Amino acid sequence: MIVRILGEGQLRVDDTATTELNELDAKLEATVERNDESGFRPALEELLGRVRAIGRPVEPGSLEPSELILPAEGATMDEVRQLLSGDGLIPG
Amino acid sequence: MSVMKRVSMMFRAKANKALDRMEDPRETLDYSYQTQLELLQKVRRGVADVATSRKRVELQINQLQQSSDKLDRQARDALGVGREDLARDALTRKAGVQGQLGDLNTQYQSLQAEEEKLTGASQRLQAKVDAFRTRKETIKATYTAAEAQTRINEAFTGISEEMGDVGLAIQRAEDKTAQMQARAGAIDELMASGALDDMVSGPHDDIQAELDRLGAGHDVDAELARMKGELSQGGAPKQIEGTEHADGASAAGAAGAVNDGQPTQASPADQPQAGDGA
Numbered sequence: 001m002i003v004r005i006l007g008e009g010q011l012r013v014d015d016t017a018t019t020e021l022n023e024l025d026a027k028l029e030a031t032v033e034r035n036d037e038s039g040f041r042p043a044l045e046e047l048l049g050r051v052r053a054i055g056r057p058v059e060p061g062s063l064e065p066s067e068l069i070l071p072a073e074g075a076t077m078d079e080v081r082q083l084l085s086g087d088g089l090i091p092g
Numbered sequence: 093m094s095v096m097k098r099v100s101m102m103f104r105a106k107a108n109k110a111l112d113r114m115e116d117p118r119e120t121l122d123y124s125y126q127t128q129l130e131l132l133q134k135v136r137r138g139v140a141d142v143a144t145s146r147k148r149v150e151l152q153i154n155q156l157q158q159s160s161d162k163l164d165r166q167a168r169d170a171l172g173v174g175r176e177d178l179a180r181d182a183l184t185r186k187a188g189v190q191g192q193l194g195d196l197n198t199q200y201q202s203l204q205a206e207e208e209k210l211t212g213a214s215q216r217l218q219a220k221v222d223a224f225r226t227r228k229e230t231i232k233a234t235y236t237a238a239e240a241q242t243r244i245n246e247a248f249t250g251i252s253e254e255m256g257d258v259g260l261a262i263q264r265a266e267d268k269t270a271q272m273q274a275r276a277g278a279i280d281e282l283m284a285s286g287a288l289d290d291m292v293s294g295p296h297d298d299i300q301a302e303l304d305r306l307g308a309g310h311d312v313d314a315e316l317a318r319m320k321g322e323l324s325q326g327g328a329p330k331q332i333e334g335t336e337h338a339d340g341a342s343a344a345g346a347a348g349a350v351n352d353g354q355p356t357q358a359s360p361a362d363q364p365q366a367g368d369g370a
Binding site for chain 2: 063
């Protein structure tokens with residue numbers, strides 16, 4: 001599957017990694033839900049780090065959409081909330 | 093539902109909404125391509141804006157660094173002439189300048205990172221836009237309208253996601269640049285108003301004035317001592333007279349040799365030579 005890290009581009013990740021990534025993602029989501037600013041950053045970094053470690057860059061000319069999209073490195077909890085609410089943060 | 097999945101759905105929803113607005117598939121292709129080219133322009137402008145902002149901060153950092161070096165030198169000079177109070181003054185001002193420098197350096201690095209990210213985004217978008225253009229021509233030439241629709245949707249969704257990502261990157265860079273420009277503007281204003289000047293070197297560079305005064309006093313004392321020494325030996329006036337004669341003679345001799353009896357042209361010819369030597 002293809003995973004996009006916002007601000008970095010797309011990576012191809014083996015489907016077998018889905019369970020692992022979902023677990024890390026659940027941890028991240030939990031920090032957003034309980035408004036846990038201090039837990040949020042490490043959780044995001046862990047998820048991004050894992051995707052970078054196992055992913056291979058998608059060829060530049062590919063037009064395939066991503067199955068999963070991750071917030072940019074350094075994104076704030078507020079920005080992630082806006083991304084999730086779809087309140088016009090995504091331009092275009 | 094997971095964060096990753098939800099964000100991805102948001103992007104798709106956006107693409108689908110745009111697709112729904114188009115009636116003719118060919119219109120979708122051409123319209124989207126136009127939008128892509130515009131976004132490419134915009135992201136390139138973004139890269140240039142961040143670079144301009146970064147260069148401005150670089151200039152300010154250099155200016156402040158020079159001030160800091162000068163204050164450091166002044167502190168040493170002051171200590172050299174036994175004026176610890178002046179040295180303390182200079183070092184206090186230097187600490188203030190260093191504080192500003194630290195702030196600026198942090199922001200400089202963040203702008204540099206932003207510039208790199210935006211450059212990368214611009215390159216990725218360029219590659220996708222090129223791919224889209226090829227795909228667009230193939231679809232137009234090969235497929236019937238009904239077949240084309242699915243392929244157009246695929247290509248459109250793919251590039252639309254990239255465009256959303258680039259759009260976000262531009263927004264982030266614009267925010268950072270705006271913050272930075274506000275800050276750079278504030279420092280420029282401080283410099284212009286003389287407030288930062290006060291911190292750097294005092295309104296009239298009082299530390300330097302005091303050091304100059306001490307330095308000048310020192311020279312006068314040394315010269316006085318030398319003259320006293322010469323007078324006590326009794327030969328000083330003759331020595332001065334002799335030197336003057338020797339200088340005059342050699343100057344006249346040189347002029348005569350070079351110009352061969354045409355003293356009016358002597359000085360213009362000599363001056364550039366003297367300038368070159370200096």
